[in-house]
Amino acid sequence: MAIVELRFSALPEHVRTARLVAAAVARRAGVAETVLDEVRLAVGEACSRAVGMHQDRVDDDRPVTVTLDDGNGRFSIEVNDGVPQPALTEAALAEGAGLMPDLSTNGAGMDVIENEMGLAVILGLVDDLDVRTGAEGGVIRMSWPSGAKSAETVG
Amino acid sequence: MAIVELRFSALPEHVRTARLVAAAVARRAGVAETVLDEVRLAVGEACSRAVGMHQDRVDDDRPVTVTLDDGNGRFSIEVNDGVPQPALTEAALAEGAGLMPDLSTNGAGMDVIENEMGLAVILGLVDDLDVRTGAEGGVIRMSWPSGAKSAETVG
Amino acid sequence: MDLSLSTRTEGGRTIVEVGGEIDVYTAPKLREQLVELVNEGQFHLIVDMEAVDFLDSTGLGVLVGGLKRVRAHEGSLQLVCTQERILKIFRITGLTKVFPIHPSVAVAIASSD
Amino acid sequence: MDLSLSTRTEGGRTIVEVGGEIDVYTAPKLREQLVELVNEGQFHLIVDMEAVDFLDSTGLGVLVGGLKRVRAHEGSLQLVCTQERILKIFRITGLTKVFPIHPSVAVAIASSD
Ligand SMILES: Nc1ncnc2c1ncn2[C@@H]1O[C@H](COP(=O)(O)OP(=O)(O)O)[C@@H](O)[C@H]1O
Numbered sequence A, B: 001m002a003i004v005e006l007r008f009s010a011l012p013e014h015v016r017t018a019r020l021v022a023a024a025v026a027r028r029a030g031v032a033e034t035v036l037d038e039v040r041l042a043v044g045e046a047c048s049r050a051v052g053m054h055q056d057r058v059d060d061d062r063p064v065t066v067t068l069d070d071g072n073g074r075f076s077i078e079v080n081d082g083v084p085q086p087a088l089t090e091a092a093l094a095e096g097a098g099l100m101p102d103l104s105t106n107g108a109g110m111d112v113i114e115n116e117m118g119l120a121v122i123l124g125l126v127d128d129l130d131v132r133t134g135a136e137g138g139v140i141r142m143s144w145p146s147g148a149k150s151a152e153t154v155g
Numbered sequence C, D: 001m002d003l004s005l006s007t008r009t010e011g012g013r014t015i016v017e018v019g020g021e022i023d024v025y026t027a028p029k030l031r032e033q034l035v036e037l038v039n040e041g042q043f044h045l046i047v048d049m050e051a052v053d054f055l056d057s058t059g060l061g062v063l064v065g066g067l068k069r070v071r072a073h074e075g076s077l078q079l080v081c082t083q084e085r086i087l088k089i090f091r092i093t094g095l096t097k098v099f100p101i102h103p104s105v106a107v108a109i110a111s112s113d
């Protein structure tokens, strides 16, 4: 298994590094050039959100962790914000609790738009998406087809 | 403290990613443009060496870890190969045990040259260098001045 | 690549030319710029995004914030953007309905708001 | 950037033009190329490194390995390189004493080895 993991202090400046790494590893994993922009944007959104989760927690020095894995014919990215949160119930998850603001509604308050636009972008970009929260932190997991190369043939 | 940590399976393809990340983070930390080539080369050498340490250990899936830290007015890189090794004695370290092949000697076997050129490059490039081995793995630590920005002013 | 910002006035509008990456790290600079313009009494803004390489939701948030500020003064905030990958982000988030988006600064100036 | 390789013969020498990054990942390809040439009986090689963006010790090792192979057949391996940052790596490792390094392919061909 070819895994790359990036950990960084929850600071906005490192989100770029995460985008850079994700795009470079995705390209090498054989993700289509046309999809790389999506990967870059999605991982950036997930990391921005993770950094934002740390904003009001001055004493919290847990890092954000980005795990890139090109096993099983897919390129997957997992972003863990490192902020322990109450787990969402299955029922709430099924309803997409708080994940998808209804931005198409004219009356949608622009405050909501500002707060939830990150997830809206991810939801709009990524087909294979999984969001979980728990004592280990909030985790966004996304994956894309990684083209011909499998982890075994690389290297 | 602004820390970025990269972990990767000990495969040659990931060494490029390490160079990319180190150069990007170093630039952001304010390391001079003229020094970035050195940083890129030195971290590449350290990671190539780390990957090489895993070569004959098929069952060994410990990752290589690269830690980038721009605290205290210096940009430092630590590469841990994740391969437990007997610790070098102080005396051996003082003599630079095996670290610096005498490449200037005409009679130096070219086998030696091939095996130890990576460390020779690092030794030639990096002023502040520290090499340790131990049960936690072999660690190469290097640092460079990081310019005006301190960790506190960034962001 | 970093964010670049330059402003000029033309046809009674203030044009903010943005270049580089607008993300969680650089967006605060764009926000400051927009706040400053509004504080100076410039309420009809055109943000030219043709030189933008990367835009994320933090950048969108700053633009929405700018829109709210100028609207509070009966102003306007229009965008210039023809890059498909940038437009896509406005489309995904439904913000094409919120911002007038034009193919050039000239068209943006010519349009009645 | 990836490694690119092309070979041609000129003035009784085989010129290997290398471009891109020579590192731990790509060096095996260069090694294969050199081994193949020697196996084909081409013992006077000129490696043109003008288009190389990055070279590390693994690449140096492959060049040293190539030198050993051609020498076993009374051959030669010369380098073409004018890029300061690449030359620096040869200097650091003392390999400027091992390889003839020329400013152009023409000079390399003209030089008696
Ligand atoms: N998988 C990992 N990837 C990157 N960094 C890690 C990883 N695991 C631990 N670390 C880092 O190593 C440091 C030590 O943590 P660790 O040894 O993993 O603690 P524990 O053994 O209690 O899980 C931490 O600061 C963490 O940032």
Ligand SMILES: Nc1ncnc2c1ncn2[C@@H]1O[C@H](COP(=O)(O)OP(=O)(O)O)[C@@H](O)[C@H]1O
Binding pocket: A028, A029, A154, A155, B013, D002, D003, D025, D026
């Ligand atoms: N996993 C990888 N990591 C880095 N570079 C790679 C990887 N796979 C291929 N390459 C580089 O790409 C070049 C072409 O590889 P190839 O597998 O034919 O297709 P592609 O060009 O799409 O990567 C090779 O020269 C190699 O250097």
